[in-house]
Amino acid sequence: MNNTVFSVIDNTVRIARNNEDFCEEDYKNSEGLLICGKCHTPREKFLDFDKTSKFYERYKNHPFPVLCKCRKEQEEAENIRQKQIETQMLIERFRKEGITDENYLKYTFSYDDNKNPNISRACKKYAHNFSYMYRLGKGLIFCGQVGTGKTFYAGCIANAVISQARSVLITNIPSLITKLGYSQEGKNYILNKISYVSLLVIDDLGVERDTPYSLEKIYEIIDTRYRSGKPLIITTNLKYKDMKTDENTSYRRIYDRILQMCHPVAVLGESRRSQKAQESSDFMNDFLGLNQF
Ligand SMILES: [Zn+2]
Structure with missing residues (x-):
């Protein structure tokens, strides 16, 4: 029995010794222990066995390899580097799987023109505190006219949350309904995804x-997310007060769930799309020397 234990220990020490990188500057101290020539801390130590222990007799004069200070730091730095690489790979995977329409990739806070500073601040705060919002299961519903930037803000939050190595799915109802119409397997896959993404x-x-x-499918989507207890962000042209007062039963059960999960954010202001179109038209008129429209 003893021999088996000893041979396991000896074998482990032998492997550790084989993996060591000895360098010429290393030296022995007065106790006969190897000292690192770079950081001058021990690369070996005597283990503290109880004098009555069977290991004491065998290993009392036996130096065991240990990591010196510089090698320990090197190993820790390598672990951190490895962890960063793994996190980066995870973020890239989440971005690829969660944002299938590459237009959304451009929606990041760094592209925010800050024309609506209150909304920008609120969105940054939400994204920055996403772990807290996640625990509360709190989402947002951006309401406002076409082109006011609702999708941009939702996309900014989605991208920021992915950068925190959290899974996201950014999509729309028609796309989800199409996927729910696939085989049972495809349907289960998309319902699982609706549940599990952060x-x-x-x-x-x-x-x-x-x-x-489609109303039945929308309810299935919203209810699946509701039961997961995780945050949902919605953008819509629907009016918040209409959603609160709609008496049609099919809509009512959908809206009730949404209003429970999502805090309303009114995105006001003129349409950025028509503003951009106007700027582009002004540029062409100037360039061509026309002034017709
Ligand atoms: Zn060292």
Whole structure:
């Protein structure tokens, strides 16, 4: 029995010795222990066995290899570097899987023109405190006219949350409904995804066709997310007060769930799309020397 234990220890020490990188500057101290020539801390030590222990007799004069200070620091730095690489790979995977429409990749806070500083501040605060919001299960619903930047803000939050190595899915109802119409396997896959991602973003709620079939599917999507207890962010042209007062049963059960999960954010202001179109038109008129429209 003793021999087996000893041979396990001896073998472990032998492997550790084989992996050591000895350098010429290393030297022995007065106790006969090897000292690192770079950081001058021990690379060996005697283990503190109890004098009555069976190991004491065998190993009392036996130096065991240990990591000196500089090698320990090197190993820790390597572990940190490895962890950073793994986190980076995870972030890239989450971005690839969560943002399938590459237009959303451009929606980041660094591109924010800050024309709506209150909203920008609120969105940054939400993204920055996402772990807390996640624990509360609190999402947002961005309401406002077409082109006011609702999707941009939701996209900024989605990208910021992915950068924290959290999974996100940014999508829209028509795309989800199509996927729910696939085989049972495909349907289960998308329902699982709706449940497990840390943040689900549904862009442009309200533009889909309101057939009984699609309303049933929308309810299935929203209810699946609701039961996960995780945050949901929605952008919509629907009016918040209409969502609160709609008496149609099919809509009511959808909106009730959404209003429980999502805090309303009104994105006001003129349409950025028409503003951009106007700027582009002004530029062409100037350039061509026209002034017709
Ligand atoms: Zn050293």
